[in-house]
Amino acid sequence: MDKEKYKVRAQSDHLTFEFLSEGPKGSIPKIVVYQHMYENFYNLAFGDRNSSGEILDDLITTNNGDTDLVLLTVASTLFDFFEHYEGTIVFAQGSTHSRNRLYRRYLTIFLDIIQQNFILFGELEGEIERFKVGKDYSSFYIQKKY
């Protein structure tokens, strides 16, 4: 996880983040938002902003050849978020099954580092459990270890 990451600009409240994905398709603005749901829960949402400034969700596939870097950068916002919002839990769910599979793959790759800092849960068929490798989770919950 100490690999290269994109430079990120954050809003003063550390809930909205912007960065540029650089690749063969050019510079694509990405937005990461932590949306307050209720009590201590925040929803992690991210997607692209097109040339006319319109916000698009993660249903679109950018194919800018930098998925690793983009997801590592999104992960870095998680560290920043938790630094400012102690005691919260972040909920994350991809727009599609394949998007969830992608997230799961990356969570698995970085599981050791993630587990040093966070408690990660997966949800499968309505049941929440501590994240286990190889399970087809439909959503995720992330809590900071203190």
Next chain:
Amino acid sequence: MKMQEVKEIKKMNDNITVDPSLDSKYHGKELFPEKLERAKKHFEGRDINAEIKEALEKERITKP
């Protein structure tokens, strides 16, 4: 140990800087409303805090 953890956190988000121009850019704008709606629906009628607590408790009991 505590110091080490703090250092680690700094390293993970050292690529992030606050840009106050984003405050006015996004002021009053609701980003990804459909995602928020979907997430809220997922939580409807559930006590996720309790479910998470239960998951941790289950793990504690089953741990050898």
